[in-house]
Amino acid sequence: MTTPLYFVGLDVGGTTMKAGVVDDCGKPVAEPISLPTEPERGQDKGLERMDETIRLAVSEAKLKLEQIAAIGVATPGTMDIAGGIILDPPNLKPWRNVHVRRHIERTFKLPTAFQNDANAAAYGEYWVGAGKDVQSMVLFTLGTGIGGGIIMDDRVLEGQHSHGGELGHMRIEMTNPRLCGCNRRGCLEAYASASSVVKRTFEALDADGGKSALHGMFRSHGELTAKDVFIAADKGDALAKQLVDQTAYYLAVGTTNMLHSIDPDMVAFAGGMTAAGESFIERIRHYVRELAFPVPAERTEIRYALLGSHAGFIGAAGCGRQVYQRSLEGKKG
Amino acid sequence: MTTPLYFVGLDVGGTTMKAGVVDDCGKPVAEPISLPTEPERGQDKGLERMDETIRLAVSEAKLKLEQIAAIGVATPGTMDIAGGIILDPPNLKPWRNVHVRRHIERTFKLPTAFQNDANAAAYGEYWVGAGKDVQSMVLFTLGTGIGGGIIMDDRVLEGQHSHGGELGHMRIEMTNPRLCGCNRRGCLEAYASASSVVKRTFEALDADGGKSALHGMFRSHGELTAKDVFIAADKGDALAKQLVDQTAYYLAVGTTNMLHSIDPDMVAFAGGMTAAGESFIERIRHYVRELAFPVPAERTEIRYALLGSHAGFIGAAGCGRQVYQRSLEGKKG
Numbered sequence: 045m046t047t048p049l050y051f052v053g054l055d056v057g058g059t060t061m062k063a064g065v066v067d068d069c070g071k072p073v074a075e076p077i078s079l080p081t082e083p084e085r086g087q088d089k090g091l092e093r094m095d096e097t098i099r100l101a102v103s104e105a106k107l108k109l110e111q112i113a114a115i116g117v118a119t120p121g122t123m124d125i126a127g128g129i130i131l132d133p134p135n136l137k138p139w140r141n142v143h144v145r146r147h148i149e150r151t152f153k154l155p156t157a158f159q160n161d162a163n164a165a166a167y168g169e170y171w172v173g174a175g176k177d178v179q180s181m182v183l184f185t186l187g188t189g190i191g192g193g194i195i196m197d198d199r200v201l202e203g204q205h206s207h208g209g210e211l212g213h214m215r216i217e218m219t220n221p222r223l224c225g226c227n228r229r230g231c232l233e234a235y236a237s238a239s240s241v242v243k244r245t246f247e248a249l250d251a252d253g254g255k256s257a258l259h260g261m262f263r264s265h266g267e268l269t270a271k272d273v274f275i276a277a278d279k280g281d282a283l284a285k286q287l288v289d290q291t292a293y294y295l296a297v298g299t300t301n302m303l304h305s306i307d308p309d310m311v312a313f314a315g316g317m318t319a320a321g322e323s324f325i326e327r328i329r330h331y332v333r334e335l336a337f338p339v340p341a342e343r344t345e346i347r348y349a350l351l352g353s354h355a356g357f358i359g360a361a362g363c364g365r366q367v368y369q370r371s372l373e374g375k376k377g
Numbered sequence: 378m379t380t381p382l383y384f385v386g387l388d389v390g391g392t393t394m395k396a397g398v399v400d401d402c403g404k405p406v407a408e409p410i411s412l413p414t415e416p417e418r419g420q421d422k423g424l425e426r427m428d429e430t431i432r433l434a435v436s437e438a439k440l441k442l443e444q445i446a447a448i449g450v451a452t453p454g455t456m457d458i459a460g461g462i463i464l465d466p467p468n469l470k471p472w473r474n475v476h477v478r479r480h481i482e483r484t485f486k487l488p489t490a491f492q493n494d495a496n497a498a499a500y501g502e503y504w505v506g507a508g509k510d511v512q513s514m515v516l517f518t519l520g521t522g523i524g525g526g527i528i529m530d531d532r533v534l535e536g537q538h539s540h541g542g543e544l545g546h547m548r549i550e551m552t553n554p555r556l557c558g559c560n561r562r563g564c565l566e567a568y569a570s571a572s573s574v575v576k577r578t579f580e581a582l583d584a585d586g587g588k589s590a591l592h593g594m595f596r597s598h599g600e601l602t603a604k605d606v607f608i609a610a611d612k613g614d615a616l617a618k619q620l621v622d623q624t625a626y627y628l629a630v631g632t633t634n635m636l637h638s639i640d641p642d643m644v645a646f647a648g649g650m651t652a653a654g655e656s657f658i659e660r661i662r663h664y665v666r667e668l669a670f671p672v673p674a675e676r677t678e679i680r681y682a683l684l685g686s687h688a689g690f691i692g693a694a695g696c697g698r699q700v701y702q703r704s705l706e707g708k709k710g
Contacts, residue, residue, distance in 0.1 A: 122672070180537055194638065196534075203640020204513055205673045210637040215630050215668065219552040228668065297548050304543040305527065305638060307536020335548065335561065339455070340538045 049113045050105070051368070052098050053168075053361030055161060056081060056119045058135030061094065063101035064354070065112070066361045070172035073105040076357050087130075087139040091147050098152070109152065114371075116157040116364030117144055118164035118356050125206040128158040155371045157363035161356055163200045163209055165349075166193020168359025169312055173350040178309035182302045183349060184211060184295065186315035189225055190233040194306055200363070212237065216297045235294040238270035238317055245273050245287055256283035274320040288320070289327055296331030303332070303340040314349035382446045383438070384701070385431050386501075386694030387481075388494060389414060389452045391468030394427065396434035397687070398445070399694045403505035406438040409690050420463075420472040424480050431485070442485065447704075449490040449697030450477055451497035451689050458539040461491040488704045490696035494689055496533045496542055498682075499526020501692025502645055506683040511642035515635045516682060517544060517628065519648035522558055523566040527639055533696070545570065549630045568627040571603035571650055578606050578620055589616035607653040621653070622660055629664030636665070636673040647682035 049068040054061060064076030077100040079093055094117065102109055122131040128145025130136065145158040159167070166183035175181035175195065185191035192211025194201035201208040212233035213226055221230030222240070234240055245268055249258055257276050262268050276284035299311050313325065325348060333341045351358060382401040387394060397409030410433040412426055427450065435442055455464040461478025463469065478491040492500070499516035508514035508528065518524035525544025527534035534541040545566035546559055554563030555573070567573055578601055582591055590609050595601050609617035632644050646658065658681055666674045684691055 192638075201529075201639070203673070204642045205640055205676050207637060207640040207670055207673045210640075210670070213637045213670070214547075214634045216548060216551060218550050218627075218630065226670075294551075297551065301547045301634065302638075304540060304546045305525075305635075306534070307538055307540040307543075309537045337540055337543070337546070337559075340536070340540045343538050 047111075049365075049368075050107055050111055051361040051364045052101055052112055052115045053164070053357035053359065053364065054094060054098055054101075054115065054117045055164065055356030055360055056094065056117065056136075057161070058083065058120065061097050062353075062357050063097040064357045064361070065101055065105035065107060066358055068365070070168075070358055070362060072354065072358065073107070074101075075104065076354065077101045077104055081136070083136040083139055087142045090136070090139060091142065091144070094144070094148065095151050098148075112152070112154060114155040114157070114364035114368035115148055115152060116159060116164070116360035116362065116367070117148055118159045118161040118360040118363075119144065120161050121206065123158075123160060123206050125158060125160060125202045128156075155364065155367045157360070157367040159200065159360060159363045160193075160202070160206065160209075162191030163193040163202065164359035164363060165191070165314060165351075165355035166195050166209065166359065167200050167362050168351055168355040168357075169314065169349045170195040170198075171362040172358060173355060174312040174347055175310050178345070180306065180308040181310045181312060182209075182211070182306055182308045183312045183314055184298065186237060186295075186313060186317040188237060188239050190237045194308070196306070196308070198366075211298060211302070214298060214301055216294065216301070232294065232298045236291050236298070238315070241270040241273055241287065241291055241317075242268055244290070248283055248287060252283055257281040258284055270317055271319065274317070274324070278321075278323075288324060292324060292327035293331045295328050296335055299328065299332050299346065300336040303336045303344055307340055308344065310345040310347065312347055312349045314355060318348045380444070382698075382701075383440055383444055384694040384697045385434055385445055385448045386497070386690035386692065386697065387427060387431055387434075387448065387450045388497065388689030388693055389427065389450065389469075390494070391416065391453065394430050395686075395690050396430040397690045397694070398434055398438035398440060399691055401698070403501075403691055403695060405687065405691065406440070407434075408437065409687065410434045410437055414469070416469040416472055420475045423469070423472060424475065424477070427477070427481065428484050431481075445485070445487060447488040447490070447697035447701035448481055448485060449492060449497070449693035449695065449700070450481055451492045451494040451693040451696075452477065453494050454539065456491075456493060456539050458491060458493060458535045461489075488697065488700040490693070490700040492533065492693060492696045493526075493535070493539065493542075495524030496526040496535065497692035497696060498524070498647060498684075498688035499528050499542065499692065500533050500695050501684055501688035501690075502647065502682045503528040503531075504695040505691060506688060507645040507680055508643050511678070513639065513641040514643045514645060515542075515544070515639055515641045516645045516647055517631065519570060519628075519646060519650040521570060521572050523570045527641070529639070529641070531699075544631060544635070547631060547634055549627065549634070565627065565631045569624050569631070571648070574603040574606055574620065574624055574650075575601055577623070581616055581620060585616055590614040591617055603650055604652065607650070607657070611654075611656075621657060625657060625660035626664045628661050629668055632661065632665050632679065633668040636669045636677055640673055641677065643678040643680065645680055645682045647688060651681045
């Protein structure tokens, strides 16, 4: 007799944490539950909040904890993935050296995976999203920063020091390198993250002499977002189009570096900027054909991710499923 | 009863091909045999020459072909690694679509591996050289060009389109990108290969006004090599020191990009420029500490490769050994 397998994934962010239950095929059983992370209340409260979010997600799925086979938790870095420990992530201040995996294992008495949030999102897309039919995939997540994840043959490339797939911090410029949020210079993130698009836009507006429609958008909104720039570009504003095109170029440089090192089946893009639509990804493809060796340039699939903000908890649940499967193999041996 | 296992590795280059026999621990049984490749004589002659080199290596090891368990062949790209086919490498003109693995398998009736030459060298260093005690390693081979190989958990990262580890062609510059031998711009190879060092040296000498000792070296030798630049730097020539230091910086950028994507245990450097000695690798380490995230910057071992020009055939033999081991597993199952 086989009972259906269910896995809980928990995706912890600086503002909210989200948990959901998926079945053995990665399909969510119910809508995920979101609760505020409130890191400023301290890490003990944070761990309690994780427990609570997991329990609520199981209830929401109309399941009992006894029906859950494993749990996966994803958090932003810095972290020790193998050790299951959050170190001192800038987004979760003042948390420090939090033994997340041990806590969850002890609380729920279930096999528990611990993973970087960008890696988990990549694994989610690989398992049931954009990459579900490929052997290897690189995911760039374009948000305030740029996250990355590399999956090969159903394994997350965690790296020996939990820094695998930190693709926002590959360096692509030496002569005139922009300052990155990490305080280093020339990182991809300093060119192509949503906040870098905004920064580049203000620089361009300073030099533009008032012609672009973005001036008016800024005056009426009191701010500018990457989305505003993409909307203005769609409406034909020349400056906005140039900014969007440059962004596609920078992402193509990052993609090319992945084609010439990992050489995956697929490179996928996730995050808010993917709302820019087909013309943007087509510009990335265009520049990759210009920049990369012909064979990977022609054959590597370049596309948007599919799971949206669900990728993290689904991927975390998928990592939990891997730990569960390995625990079965251990029992067999 | 167990008989000792022997493997032949053949490393095919544009000028010479080299074969040697190693034991099950990767130790060469005798000195390798080198014969001229003479690609201009055509690919059929080339395949015959491979057979001959393998046979001579077996004789040199005072063994018989019946005592060989498997063969590994490494060639320069372009290639289809999984298919065992040389496509149209610039170094082996006019060869085209040469079914190397099939030919060697049929000739010797032995399990045969086929691998990119830089990947094979990386595997050799991983198996028995600089990386023999680590789980994962990235190797940069600094010659006329820059080759690369990535090994993780005893597996060569071949890539889905045989372009894994093409690390000389990661892009590190956009604003003022140097032209690379691959006709692209801004590649690491265009900055830090031996021939790029020479090119940068001539540019610097044009602007130097006759102060550097390199002017005299050029007048007396009628040419300049990367080695000359390193020698002049060792003797204290200011311009040469600056050129060497810049080269270390460029290699540190390439290394940092590997630390932020692969995050290996070790990054190793092979090729002629490694004769530059400890001060050069120490400069690379210095800049990696400046450029990379603290944890991988502190913990990743950065060092020279150990096997010299033997890495290719030893690594090819090691890849042959992997095919042999998999063939045994197949029989068990």
